[in-house]
Amino acid sequence: MNATATTPRVHYLNANYGIASWLLTTDHKRIALLYLATITLLFFIGGAAAVLIRLELITPAGDLVHSETYNRLFTLHGIIMIFFFLIPSIPTVLGNFLVPMMIGARDLAFPRLNLASWYLFTAGSVFALVVMVAGGVDTGWTFYTPYSTHYSNSHVVLTIVGIFINGFSSILTGINFIVTIHTMRAPGMTWFRLPLFIWAHYATSVIFILGTPVVAIALSLVAIERVFRVGIFDPALGGDPVLFQHLFWFYSHPAVYIMILPAMGVISEVITCFSRKRIFGYTAIALASISIAVIGFFVWGHHMVVSSQSVYASMVFSFMSMLVAIPSAVKVFNWTATLYKGSVAYQAPMLYAFGFIGLFTIGGLTGLFLASLAVDVHVHHTYFVIAHFHYIMVGGAVMAYLGGIHFWFPKITGRLYPEGWAKFAALVIFVGFNLTFFPQFLLGYLGMPRRYHFYPEEWQVLNVMSSAGASILGVGYVLPLIYLVWAMRYGAAAGPNPWRAAGLEWQTSSPPPTDNFERTPVVPEEAYAYGPKEEAEVV
Amino acid sequence: MSETRAAPAHQFDDFEQQYEAASLGMWAFLATEILFFGGLFLGYTVYRTLYPAAFTEGSHHLDIVLGSINTAVLIGSSLTMALAVHSAQVGRRQAIVGFLALTMLLGLVFLSIKTVEYGHKFDEALVPGAHFVYDGPFAPQVQLFFSFYFIMTGLHALHMVVGIGIMAVLAWLAWRGKFSPTYHTPVEISGLYWHFVDVVWIFLFPLLYLLGRH
Numbered sequence: 001m002n003a004t005a006t007t008p009r010v011h012y013l014n015a016n017y018g019i020a021s022w023l024l025t026t027d028h029k030r031i032a033l034l035y036l037a038t039i040t041l042l043f044f045i046g047g048a049a050a051v052l053i054r055l056e057l058i059t060p061a062g063d064l065v066h067s068e069t070y071n072r073l074f075t076l077h078g079i080i081m082i083f084f085f086l087i088p089s090i091p092t093v094l095g096n097f098l099v100p101m102m103i104g105a106r107d108l109a110f111p112r113l114n115l116a117s118w119y120l121f122t123a124g125s126v127f128a129l130v131v132m133v134a135g136g137v138d139t140g141w142t143f144y145t146p147y148s149t150h151y152s153n154s155h156v157v158l159t160i161v162g163i164f165i166n167g168f169s170s171i172l173t174g175i176n177f178i179v180t181i182h183t184m185r186a187p188g189m190t191w192f193r194l195p196l197f198i199w200a201h202y203a204t205s206v207i208f209i210l211g212t213p214v215v216a217i218a219l220s221l222v223a224i225e226r227v228f229r230v231g232i233f234d235p236a237l238g239g240d241p242v243l244f245q246h247l248f249w250f251y252s253h254p255a256v257y258i259m260i261l262p263a264m265g266v267i268s269e270v271i272t273c274f275s276r277k278r279i280f281g282y283t284a285i286a287l288a289s290i291s292i293a294v295i296g297f298f299v300w301g302h303h304m305v306v307s308s309q310s311v312y313a314s315m316v317f318s319f320m321s322m323l324v325a326i327p328s329a330v331k332v333f334n335w336t337a338t339l340y341k342g343s344v345a346y347q348a349p350m351l352y353a354f355g356f357i358g359l360f361t362i363g364g365l366t367g368l369f370l371a372s373l374a375v376d377v378h379v380h381h382t383y384f385v386i387a388h389f390h391y392i393m394v395g396g397a398v399m400a401y402l403g404g405i406h407f408w409f410p411k412i413t414g415r416l417y418p419e420g421w422a423k424f425a426a427l428v429i430f431v432g433f434n435l436t437f438f439p440q441f442l443l444g445y446l447g448m449p450r451r452y453h454f455y456p457e458e459w460q461v462l463n464v465m466s467s468a469g470a471s472i473l474g475v476g477y478v479l480p481l482i483y484l485v486w487a488m489r490y491g492a493a494a495g496p497n498p499w500r501a502a503g504l505e506w507q508t509s510s511p512p513p514t515d516n517f518e519r520t521p522v523v524p525e526e527a528y529a530y531g532p533k534e535e536a537e538v539v
Numbered sequence: 540m541s542e543t544r545a546a547p548a549h550q551f552d553d554f555e556q557q558y559e560a561a562s563l564g565m566w567a568f569l570a571t572e573i574l575f576f577g578g579l580f581l582g583y584t585v586y587r588t589l590y591p592a593a594f595t596e597g598s599h600h601l602d603i604v605l606g607s608i609n610t611a612v613l614i615g616s617s618l619t620m621a622l623a624v625h626s627a628q629v630g631r632r633q634a635i636v637g638f639l640a641l642t643m644l645l646g647l648v649f650l651s652i653k654t655v656e657y658g659h660k661f662d663e664a665l666v667p668g669a670h671f672v673y674d675g676p677f678a679p680q681v682q683l684f685f686s687f688y689f690i691m692t693g694l695h696a697l698h699m700v701v702g703i704g705i706m707a708v709l710a711w712l713a714w715r716g717k718f719s720p721t722y723h724t725p726v727e728i729s730g731l732y733w734h735f736v737d738v739v740w741i742f743l744f745p746l747l748y749l750l751g752r753h
Contacts, residue, residue, distance in 0.1 A: 100550075105550065106549065106550045107549070107550035108550070109550065109551075109560040109564065110560070110564060111548075111550060171568075171571050174567070175564050175567045175568055175571070176564075178563070178567050179560050179563045179564045179567065180560075182559075182560075182563055183556055183559045183560040183563060184550070184551075184556070184560070209567055209568075209570055209571045209574075210570060210571070210574050211574075212571070213571045213572070213574040213575035213577075213578070214574050214575070214577065214578045216575060217575055217576075217577075217578035217579060218578055221578075221582070221690070224686075224690065228667065228668045229668055229669060230667040230668055230682065230686040231667070231679065231682065231683060231686065232582065232683070232686055232687075232690075236679070237679040237680075237682060237683060238586070238589070238590060238593075238679045238680040238682075238683045239586075239683060240585070240586075240589075243582060243585055246581075247578050247581070247582070515549075520552075
């Protein structure tokens with residue numbers, strides 16, 4: 001099969017040169033790199049806000065920044081990280097690059113729409129950055145009314161415009177993926193031969209197109225009310241602030257699955273490759289992605305247990321939230337079972353995958369605590385919640401994102417990253433992450449509320465631990481930035497398939513030619529053709 | 540085979556695949572649109588349930604005659620749109636342009652009538668916000684009704700403006716002979732969009748104008 005071992009002279013990176021060849025490209029691979037550059041910048045901006053937050057919290061007194069500045073910092077951190085990093089991260093970078101390649105297509109179905117969505121995303125981020133420079137926004141990333149509509153003296157409307165534009169970008173990406181996966185699969189690539197990465201992105205795209213418009217309209221109503229004073233969510237005029245919360249969380253809870261489902265897709269690819277085994281329970285994992293996306297639409301009320309929502313509604317939402325744990329657990333068990341009797345190799349992407357499984361499990365199980373009504377009332381709005389969702393989003397999604405970037409780095413750039421540094425960075429991130437966020441579980445359980453910049457002295461030790469962990473984590477994130485940029489230029493040539501991985505994207509040269517494949521591949525069998533059969537083939 | 544478009548776009552194998560992709564893409568986009576309007580319909584339903592009397596009172600201030608005329612105009616425009624799509628399928632270039640122009644005209648008639656209606660509301664000080672004046676026990680909730688009236692019909696009108704813009708481009712392309720029985724996907728999926736906008740109105744009209752009127 002590996003007849004294309006010599007790198008062709010022309011590939012997608014050197015096909016043409018110049019700024020215009022990038023800014024006007026319709027090649028999904030180049031657009032993925034445009035996204036990579038944009039979201040990396042945004043990630044470090046959002047991270048800088050987190051640095052200031054953790055610095056402030058080293059001491060019990062609110063001494064580093066003013067309380068109003070602190071509000072703007074955590075809002076900036078939340079908005080940038082959620083809307084402008086985590087939601088787009090894996091789909092727009094790895095998904096954009098890999099969805100067409102994994103199904104054996106030349107490009108996404110709508111290449112120009114794909115470029116348009118990058119421009120929309122960039123325009124949205126410019127709004128967010130303008131807001132940051134102009135003085136920020138202080139509502140928290142949740143924009144709860146009536147604070148956001150009546151009382152906040154910050155750039156609420158401008159921020160909403162940015163998020164609204166960004167939402168269009170998500171929707172266009174979602175439509176592009178759904179259509180591509182439906183209509184552009186290579187001959188023989190049936191639905192149940194698709195890599196699980198594709199199933200995960202399909203499920204994510206469904207949430208993109210069905211969830212995003214709801215938050216768009218909810219935030220538009222906030223902006224309309226704020227500008228025209230019309231009272232849609234204003235109790236004085238008969239409006240209901242809780243309605244805003246319903247509309248907001250109808251998207252913003254499924255948004256969590258936008259962040260985690262693609263991450264799960266990455267993990268399925270990495271685990272199989274580095275244990276040289278077919279995935280255990282392919283169908284179960286594929287359908288688990290779909291059921292997470294579907295059930296995920298019916299759990300939003302667990303954010304609103306103390307919001308005056310009916311207790312019966314809370315019970316239903318609690319039940320549904322417990323239910324979503326089942327497909328999530330199915331995945332974790334199946335990945336673990338895949339490792340069983342595999343030839344496990346401890347390459348950097350695999351370390352990230354291990355990190356993901358452990359941290360996601362902790363994040364998921366603490367999610368069950370929060371889904372239990374009585375416990376939720378106790379820990380609502382505390383650091384317990386912060387720790388929980390950071391275990392999912394940072395311990396889960398960011399770990400998988402970095403693991404995926406490493407795993408496909410040879411394919412994207414045609415070069416190998418320095419393995420030693422990569423393993424070291426993965427370890428630093430794991431240690432730093434746990435030191436940052438595990439103390440927050442304890443703080444939250446002891447009752448420390450989120451979003452305050454001062455706290456009683458007895459919580460200082462745990463907060464100092466958390467801040468110390470954050471500095472380690474920060475180093476861990478800067479390391480890959482340095483050595484990956486270095487490796488883009490100086491890394492050893494990778495060849496088409498350095499991991500001996502299955503999957504169509506590995507059957508073409510690295511970096512791939514502009515049309516991805518020399519000729520359209522034909523798929524004769526199921527995904528993840530690892531194992532004994534493979535050894536026989538090599539001989 | 541058309542002379543102007545001999546080959547499908549490079550990422551597709553054939554015209555059929557390209558057509559399937561485009562039409563699925565439009566359907567997925569319409570699913571998005573349903574959820575987009577859905578948030579407003581939900582809000583409207585919640586408040587209508589909370590304040591039925593105020594909302595009935597509010598709907599009495601809407602002009603049912605103009606509303607009905609507009610409904611007829613819009614349904615007529617869906618017919619002309621369907622005829623434009625049919626003309627594209629059978630490759631009658633002038634008929635495509637003609638029916639698109641007629642659809643645009645009907646769309647403009649709708650928007651003009653809507654503007655007249657908005658003007659009346661403005662004169663009666665029923666536009667929500669600082670200048671809203673209303674006497675009666677339900678004044679705040681009636682304002683809520685008008686907030687939804689303006690936002691929902693406004694968003695609908697915005698979609699019509701976009702639709703008319705799309706049709707202007709299509710008519711120009713059709714005039715230049717860009718469509719043929721093998722390739723007329725843009726006409727077809729724009730038709731889907733236009734019918735969707737029409738259907739939204741079919742829901743808006745009874746919800747805002749008719750419910751609780753008698």
